[in-house]
Amino acid sequence: MAEVHKAQKVVVVGAGPVGALAALYAANRGDDVHVYELRADLRDPSTTPLNFTKSINLALSERGINSMRQSQSVGLLEEVLKETIPMHARMIHGRRKGGELFQESQAYDANGRYIQAVDRASLNKRLLEALEKLPNVTLHFNHKLTGADFDRKTAWFEQHNNAKKTDHAQNPTQNDALWDDQKRATEISVNFDLIIGADGAHSATRYHMMKFARLDYQQEYIDTLWCEFHIAPRSPDSSFAIDPNHLHIWPGGSFMFIAIPSLDKSFTCTLFAPASHFSSVSENPEQKLVKFFHQNFPGVCPELISTSDLQKQFRENPHLPLISIKCKPYHYKSSVVILGDAAHAMVPFYGQGMNAGLEDVRVLFDILDKHGIYDAGTSDHRSRNEAREAALDEYTSQRAPDAAAINDLALRNYEEMRSGVQSPLYKMRKWMEET
Numbered sequence: 001m002a003e004v005h006k007a008q009k010v011v012v013v014g015a016g017p018v019g020a021l022a023a024l025y026a027a028n029r030g031d032d033v034h035v036y037e038l039r040a041d042l043r044d045p046s047t048t049p050l051n052f053t054k055s056i057n058l059a060l061s062e063r064g065i066n067s068m069r070q071s072q073s074v075g076l077l078e079e080v081l082k083e084t085i086p087m088h089a090r091m092i093h094g095r096r097k098g099g100e101l102f103q104e105s106q107a108y109d110a111n112g113r114y115i116q117a118v119d120r121a122s123l124n125k126r127l128l129e130a131l132e133k134l135p136n137v138t139l140h141f142n143h144k145l146t147g148a149d150f151d152r153k154t155a156w157f158e159q160h161n162n163a164k165k166t167d168h169a170q171n172p173t174q175n176d177a178l179w180d181d182q183k184r185a186t187e188i189s190v191n192f193d194l195i196i197g198a199d200g201a202h203s204a205t206r207y208h209m210m211k212f213a214r215l216d217y218q219q220e221y222i223d224t225l226w227c228e229f230h231i232a233p234r235s236p237d238s239s240f241a242i243d244p245n246h247l248h249i250w251p252g253g254s255f256m257f258i259a260i261p262s263l264d265k266s267f268t269c270t271l272f273a274p275a276s277h278f279s280s281v282s283e284n285p286e287q288k289l290v291k292f293f294h295q296n297f298p299g300v301c302p303e304l305i306s307t308s309d310l311q312k313q314f315r316e317n318p319h320l321p322l323i324s325i326k327c328k329p330y331h332y333k334s335s336v337v338i339l340g341d342a343a344h345a346m347v348p349f350y351g352q353g354m355n356a357g358l359e360d361v362r363v364l365f366d367i368l369d370k371h372g373i374y375d376a377g378t379s380d381h382r383s384r385n386e387a388r389e390a391a392l393d394e395y396t397s398q399r400a401p402d403a404a405a406i407n408d409l410a411l412r413n414y415e416e417m418r419s420g421v422q423s424p425l426y427k428m429r430k431w432m433e434e435t
């Protein structure tokens with residue numbers, strides 16, 4: 001007698017943009033989906049902002065847009081796009097020899113296509129909202145993947161108590177020992193048919209998969225740190241301080257400063273520079289930082305960011321590293337596959353890290369569909385496992401070279417953004433002025 005058709009149990013590790021989209025794709029195909037996320041729900045206003053270590057504003061491109069379009073979630077893409085700002089071109093900022101500031105707009109596409117500025121947290125929230133509407137999805141926040149046996153298809157999660165220190169402060173009778181007790185995690189074990197690891201660059205799924213699959217792994221920290229800054233809306237009319245429909249770049253040769261528009265008419269900016277520059281400036285930020293900006297990023301300080309704000313933001317915002325990761329294969333048998341930064345974290349200079357991760361989801365589910373995972377004829381356990389293993393094999397073969405190529409392009413685009421953007425015309429003009 002044929003086995004009764006039963007929904008696959010899909011466990012998604014990580015509710016970042018890639019994990020959330022993967023969960024949507026699986027849920028819209030009828031899977032029983034459980035999402036386990038290390039952090040608290042980012043929609044909870046009392047949660048530590050997610051943007052602590054993640055850039056607030058990202059460039060969303062057709063790769064990512066198309067993956068949301070294909071998600072079968074009605075209205076999702078429209079909701080996301082409502083909260084974006086088109087960036088038609090990059091704006092290169094510089095100073096001529098005579099001291100005059102200039103801006104040069106360079107269109108992204110001869111046919112008028114463009115990229116969109118999006119707030120990472122809003123995008124993530126829209127995806128979580130779409131997930132919550134589906135009856136076959138359960139979201140488990142404050143759950144950390146700690147182990148997995150991919151042959152037995154069992155994973156272990158630490159479930160962290162959601163109690164907050166402020167609760168403790170409001171309850172003075174609660175002593176510290178009790179507080180520690182409350183905080184202590186409990187471990188749960190979870191069975192699955194397929195686990196999708198979308199738990200970011202320091203992926204625990206990938207780490208545990210390495211004990212099962214013969215996984216080649218390569219990681220590189222490039223000699224560049226980044227720090228976020230903020231250009232407030234112009235007063236008194238609260239308008240954008242610079243053109244909102246551009247990605248602004250101040251190229252500096254071995255470093256650069258960029259600004260991306262936000263819906264509240266501010267700009268999220270990032271300084272990228274070698275670690276040695278950060279150390280040198282950190283020795284005496286009061287004097288060195290403003291001088292560094294004045295010399296290299298004309299028109300930023302004090303015109304767009306006041307001297308005191310620049311120093312405060314440099315002091316208070318973290319100085320973070322950039323990692324580039326390649327690995328292969330992306331799966332083990334029929335039981336696990338890694339997507340997004342977990343599989344191919346890349347430097348941000350091509351603006352494609354998240355976009356490529358969202359595209360992973362579309363490519364993976366296209367291949368699962370092609371192998372008949374969701375066809376009635378593949379509903380018995382054994383044939384579905386076999387079909388899934390063949391699909392994951394094909395996914396690694398197809399996706400790993402593509403992701404590695406995007407990874408390499410991202411590294412190469414750093415050179416383009418920090419100095420190549422100084423177009424031949426610009427370079428010739430500068431040369432003529434200087435000779």
Ligand code: FAD
Nearest residue numbers: 014016018038059145199200340341348351352353354355
């Ligand atoms: P993440 O966003 O890292 O999400 C992983 C999730 O997994 C997190 O929620 C985390 O809490 C959770 N998690 C981690 N460990 C566990 C565990 N053990 N158990 C359970 N959950 C866990 N990309 C673009 O496309 N365009 C851009 O313009 C762009 N700009 C960038 C600028 C900067 C400065 C940086 C640093 C990155 C930029 N990126 C950009 C890259 C982009 O941020 C990432 O590629 C994207 O966030 C990856 O999404 P993800 O869902 O794979 O991983």
